Amino acid sequence: MSVGAHPTPQPGTEEYQPVFVGKALEQLGEILTRYPTRQAALLPALWLVQQARGWISDRNMAEVAEVLGLTPAYVKGVVTFYTMYHQHPVGRHFVQVCTTSPCNICGAEAVVKAFLDATGAKELGATSPDGKWTVIEVECLGACGFATPVLINDDFIESVTPDKVSDLVRKYK
Ligand code: FES
Structure with missing residues (x-):
């Protein structure tokens, strides 16, 4: 091997590139x-x-x-x-839906299902095949009077119902 040449790293053995530079x-x-x-x-x-x-x-x-x-x-x-820190790769749009009891009673589970269907993510925590969407459930987002609150990336959206989900997803495409 010539001086300065870099061998192709094996999976999992890639040299770590520091963030803080x-x-x-x-x-x-x-x-x-x-x-x-x-x-x-x-x-x-x-x-x-x-x-x-x-x-x-x-x-x-x-x-x-x-x-x-x-x-x-x-x-x-x-x-x-903290749920806002990702411990694995996620989609470009990260959706957090409150499913704590007050929101759950108001239909949060149906909102979650609507997001999983509309985004193609299909399962909680999974990323859609196009790499754009990851949906998770979270505990109280502090807007219990405005069920169901949803965070899409940094956007806080209140009073989300299943029928509003398709339009929201289109907006972020
Ligand atoms: S329980 Fe959903 S925002 Fe508080």
Whole structure:
């Protein structure tokens, strides 16, 4: 092999490309100036990773732990607590439907089913074959008087009923 040539990596053995280089490192530095400790910047640091990679792998968590001086287990505990952090690749549009009791009584399950059908995702947590949609159920979104509330990416939409779902999905195509 000539000097400088790179062998094709085997699946699962690809060299890890750090997130916190260049612009992302600058952004992290700026974020850190706004927090009293490095640990306090954990949530925005994880956002930077998700913006860069689309989801947060175990290796990403280890990198965040390293740059913030935390343990990987601590970072994983935070990532797994919040549904907005993706632990696997998801569709371009991430749909979160509240199915906690007050919304459930008002028909949230039918809203979930309508999203699974209209997007082609078919199953909760799965991604549609076109890679555009992932639908999950979440706990109370804080809009119990406006069942059923839905988050599509960063858009908060209240009073969603099954008959409104097709139009919503079309809007995001
Ligand atoms: S129970 Fe659905 S928003 Fe609170």
